[in-house]
Amino acid sequence: MNASFRQLTVVSGKGGTGKTTCLGSFAAIAHDKVLADCDVDAANLYQLLNPTVIDSGDFMGAQIAVRDEQACKRHGECERVCRFDAITVDAVDELACEGCGFCTIVCPEKALHMEQVACGTWYQAKTDYGPLAYARLLPGAESSGRLVTMVRQKAEDIALLQGKQLILIDGAPGIGCVATAAIADVDMALVVTEPSLSGIHDMERVADLIRHFGVPMTVIVNKADINADNTRRIRQYCAQRGVEVLAELPYDESVTAAMAHGVPLVEYQDGPVAQGIRKAWSSIEQMLGV
C-alpha cells in the first residue's frame, strides 16, 4: 500500500465478462489517474483509449539455451538432464525451454549458454483520459507476471512524478501468473462477473486468490438480467463474505456497439448500463477515499 496513490485492479476469473468495458468507462469518469493495461497477452484497454506513445522499450523475458554447434561433441548430457524435453543433441526446442540452464551446467564442452530473448514491448503513452502504461507480449512468447509487474512499475513512476492519486489497472482473466501479478498489493480488486454458472465458478476462484493476498474486494454483476436466479446466488455469496455488489448491469447489445466504435461506453450512451457504471464508480471513489 502506498500513501501517495491508491490502486484499483479489475479482474474477473472468466474472460469476456466486461472488465475493459467497466475500466474504460472509469477512465472516462475518474479524475487525476494513471491507467495500466495489465492483460498483457490480450491487451485491449489501450486500444479503446487511442494512445500516443511517449516512451517504449523491449521486455527481456525468459532465457533460452543456445548451443555452439562447433563446440558441441554430441555427448547428450543436456538431453539426459532436461526435464522439459527441450533439448536433444540435434536441436533446442525454444518453445519448450523453461530457461533453467541445467544443460549449460552439465555440458562437458561448455558448448551451451543462456540468452535472454525479447518477449514483448512496454509503452508509456498519453491519452485523452490521462497517462497510460501498457505492454504487448509477442505472439508465441512466454507469458510473464514480470511483464505485468513492469507495467505497474511504469504506472507507479508516472503517478509519483505527476502527483496522480489513483492507478486504474485492467487485469487478465484466470488465476495464474498474469492475473496474480495485477492483484498483489492493490487497494481494491473489483471482480466483474456475470450470472452464468461459469461466471460464478470463476468468480469464486479469483475471490479465493484475492483473499489470499488480503486485498479488499468488490463486485459488479454484468448482464445481471440474463439469469435472475444466478444473480441472486452471486448476491448471497457476496453478502456472506461482506463483499459489496456495486452495481448490477443489464444485458445490452449496445455495449458491443460502443466497443465496435472504439469509445468508452459512458461516452457512447447513457442508458442503464452506463448509469450503473457511474454509480459503481462513485462507490469506489468513496471506498478508496479519492
Next chain:
Amino acid sequence: MSVDPNGQLTIAIAAGKGGTGKTLVATSLAIAIDAHYPGCAQIIDCDVEEPNAHLLMQPELTAQAPVEVLVPEVDLDTCTRCGACARACQFSAIAVIRQAVLTFHGLCAGCGACAYVCPVDAITEVTRRVGTVKSGSAGEIDFVTGTLNVGDQRATPVTKAVKDRIRDDLITILDAPPGTACPMQETVEGSDYCILVTEPTPFGLSNLQDAVETCRRIGVPCGVIINRDGSGNDGVERYCAQEGIEVLLRVPQDRRIAEAYSRGETLVATMPQWRDELATVYYHITDMVAAQATGEGVS
C-alpha cells in the same frame, strides 16, 4: 506435428480474447462428434486456471489424480551454505542468506539443477501438489478436466497432465484457456488443428490476430468461428479474407444463447440445429488435415 499421427484428430478450441465462446463451441462440438460417431469423442478442459466445461457437460467423474511438481528440500545439517544452488537457480527459487536457506516453491520450475550442483548432496527433491486431474465420462464422451490450485501460478504442469490423457483412439477436443501465452500455447501445441473462436469487435479482432500469429509460430493450422455474429463490425471478416483464414461457422448474437449458457446448457441442447452444423465443421477439418497430410496443401 500430430499428437497421435496414426490415431484420431486432436482439435484445440482457442481464442485470444476471453469470453468469446470457446467452451460453448468445444462442448457442443464434442457432442456433435459423439452423435455422428458414438463413443468416439473425448473432451479435455485445458483451461486449468478457470475450468468450465464440466459445468456444461455434467460428467460423472470417476477418477482423480494429483498433479505434482518436484521442489528442493534442504537438509540444513548437511548444507555448508556454499550458495552453489542459489547460483545455479535461474528463477531465484532458492537463496542462501548468511545461515538461512530460503526456498520459494511458487517460483521453482522443478528443473533439478540445485540438487545436481550441491557438492554435499544436501538437497533432496520432494513432490509438491499444484493441482488435480479428474476424469470420467459425460454420456459416452470421455471427459478430462484439470484444476490448478488457487495461489499456484504455473499452469503448465497441470496442462501437461491433462494432455497426457489424450487418447489415440478417440477424437479429442481440447478446450484452451484465453490469451496467447504459455497456457494457451501448451494446449494448442501438437494439435492437428486449432479453431479460434472470436467475436466481431475490435478487441476480438486484435486478440484473434495474436492468436493466428501464435498458431503459425507453433505450426498448427487454424480456422475461425465467429460468435455473436452481427453484433459488432466487419473487421474480423475482412481480416480473415485478407489472410486467407477460413471462417468455419458463424453463430449469431442471440440473447437466448447467453441465457441458456448461463444455466449451464450447451448450445446443441438449446438449439439442436447446431449439431449438424458443428458436425459439418468437424468433417471439413478432417478433410483439410487429410489433404495437408497428403501434401496437397491447405491455406
